[in-house]
Amino acid sequence: MYIKMATLANGQADNASLSTNGLGSSPGSAGHMNGLSHSPGNPSTIPMKDHDAIKLFIGQIPRNLDEKDLKPLFEEFGKIYELTVLKDRFTGMHKGCAFLTYCERESALKAQSALHEQKTLPGMNRPIQVKPADSESRGEDRKLFVGMLNKQQSEDDVRRLFEAFGNIEECTILRGPDGNSKGCAFVKYSSHAEAQAAINALHGSQTMPGASSSLVVKFADTDKERTMRRMQQMAGQMGMFNPMAIPFGAYGAYAQALMQQQAALMASVAQGGYLNPMAAFAAAQMQQMAALNMNGLAAAPMTPTSGGSTPPGITAPAVPSIPSPIGVNGFTGLPPQANGQPAAEAVFANGIHPYPAQSPTAADPLQQAYAGVQPYAGPAYPAAYGQISQAFPQPPPMIPQQQREGPEGCNLLIYHLPQEFGDAELMQMFLPFGFVSFDNPASAQTAIQAMNGFQIGMKRLKVQLKRPKDANRPY
DNA sequence: TGCGATT
Numbered sequence: 001m002y003i004k005m006a007t008l009a010n011g012q013a014d015n016a017s018l019s020t021n022g023l024g025s026s027p028g029s030a031g032h033m034n035g036l037s038h039s040p041g042n043p044s045t046i047p048m049k050d051h052d053a054i055k056l057f058i059g060q061i062p063r064n065l066d067e068k069d070l071k072p073l074f075e076e077f078g079k080i081y082e083l084t085v086l087k088d089r090f091t092g093m094h095k096g097c098a099f100l101t102y103c104e105r106e107s108a109l110k111a112q113s114a115l116h117e118q119k120t121l122p123g124m125n126r127p128i129q130v131k132p133a134d135s136e137s138r139g140e141d142r143k144l145f146v147g148m149l150n151k152q153q154s155e156d157d158v159r160r161l162f163e164a165f166g167n168i169e170e171c172t173i174l175r176g177p178d179g180n181s182k183g184c185a186f187v188k189y190s191s192h193a194e195a196q197a198a199i200n201a202l203h204g205s206q207t208m209p210g211a212s213s214s215l216v217v218k219f220a221d222t223d224k225e226r227t228m229r230r231m232q233q234m235a236g237q238m239g240m241f242n243p244m245a246i247p248f249g250a251y252g253a254y255a256q257a258l259m260q261q262q263a264a265l266m267a268s269v270a271q272g273g274y275l276n277p278m279a280a281f282a283a284a285q286m287q288q289m290a291a292l293n294m295n296g297l298a299a300a301p302m303t304p305t306s307g308g309s310t311p312p313g314i315t316a317p318a319v320p321s322i323p324s325p326i327g328v329n330g331f332t333g334l335p336p337q338a339n340g341q342p343a344a345e346a347v348f349a350n351g352i353h354p355y356p357a358q359s360p361t362a363a364d365p366l367q368q369a370y371a372g373v374q375p376y377a378g379p380a381y382p383a384a385y386g387q388i389s390q391a392f393p394q395p396p397p398m399i400p401q402q403q404r405e406g407p408e409g410c411n412l413l414i415y416h417l418p419q420e421f422g423d424a425e426l427m428q429m430f431l432p433f434g435f436v437s438f439d440n441p442a443s444a445q446t447a448i449q450a451m452n453g454f455q456i457g458m459k460r461l462k463v464q465l466k467r468p469k470d471a472n473r474p475y
Numbered sequence: 476t477g478c479g480a481t482t
Contacts, residue, residue, distance in 0.1 A: 059480055086482065097480045134481055145478050174479060184477045213476075221478050229478070 047103050049081040054108040055136050056100045059129030061085070062121050063094040074100055077114065078107020099133055108132075125179055131170070139169075140222050142195045143188040147216030149173075150208040151181040162187050165201060166194025183211065186220055195219065 081103045086095040102108045116130040159171045170188040189195045203217040
């Protein structure tokens with residue numbers, strides 16, 4: 001844990017640090033352990049595949065069919081090199097689809113033409129899909145997303161609409177679990193130019209009956225955009241902090257620090273075994289997303305007040321939303337509290353160096369009192385948390401029984417909080433920096449650097465280390 | 476206003 005936190009502290013200054021965490025994609029690395037066809041034992045029987053073999057995506061598979069059930073169906077087109085049913089990474093649940101590689105390219109082509117949309121497996125209401133996996137084609141630049149369709153329109157209707165602009169390789173209406181159209185579709189052309197021509201001709205060109213606005217025709221999300229979108233959806237579902245609610249241009253330090261810290265925190269907790277599958281998934285997504293952001297995707301210039309355009313899938317609220325509880329670590333409650341918010345509150349984190357605040361508006365006197373209400377995870381907490389990341393004995397301790405001031409040099413003072421800011425908000429905002437588990441000096445630094453000057457509405461926070469007690473009484 | 480069941 002402490003190692004991770006050290007990494008985070010560095011990451012704050014060095015955006016590249018997350019790119020070394022092994023999150024990179026590994027195309028074609030799907031292990032053969034799940035594969036079907038490799039004969040154990042005699043090496044001479046290990047199948048070889050053509051260099052130009054095609055990995056096929058198989059969709060619309062009943063969930064009660066596993067590799068051995070599927071094998072006979074596909075074997076008639078050639079020798080199978082690998083067949084893997086896709087399963088949920090955490091729950092192991094059959095996802096209703098598979099990847100299939102034949103030893104020979106020709107077999108794949110035969111299977112595709114014989115099976116794709118040609119038959120429907122028992123229990124399915126849509127025909128089987130047999131087509132090159134996305135990883136084979138790299139076709140994002142010729143795939144269109146079509147929105148604002150009439151929900152009655154079929155694949156054929158959409159094809160007719162788009163066929164004049166090029167050769168359509170794939171046309172799929174997006175449907176909900178009930179099979180009803182979601183009013184949108186993917187259309188993949190053979191070339192980027194064809195796709196662009198369709199956009200030029202069709203986007204906004206007409207309004208389908210029942211649609212709320214004119215036809216949308218645009219390039220489909222890239223991998224990165226898709227990851228971001230999923231991340232956002234999941235964060236929303238879980239009621240978690242939503243990193244994308246905060247525009248990176250304006251709040252880069254905060255967002256990055258949060259994301260990195262949350263990713264590390266959740267990952268280490270996950271290793272300890274406390275996280276439920278959803279949260280573990282969230283952790284993985286979070287890491288992926290942090291990595292993506294480090295690569296600059298979300299670094300597009302935009303601020304709440306700039307009036308700039310918003311990239312697809314990213315919302316830019318006028319006021320940054322306040323992170324809500326993470327929902328891990330057992331931190332579901334909040335400390336007891338005296339209400340009536342002062343303009344400044346002392347907040348305890350675990351840090352060391354004195355750090356001069358540099359807010360331009362920092363004329364406020366210190367006599368604003370450290371009145372408050374300190375959500376502080378006492379000394380017992382870090383130790384207990386340390387266990388978690390190692391072996392995972394007990395769940396993390398809950399909220400501390402009583403308010404306590406942290407060691408000297410570890411307490412932050414926050415000025416210019418909004419009136420409506422209560423402990424809950426305060427705690428949520430600062431929790432990632434120190435309340436939970438981090439007792440190294442870098443945490444306080446991270447929090448200060450990320451949060452000092454952070455704008456909430458019309459105000460800018462002032463965050464600095466609380467002065468030692470004796471230094472606080474100049475008179 | 477909706478981006479697939481894709482290692």
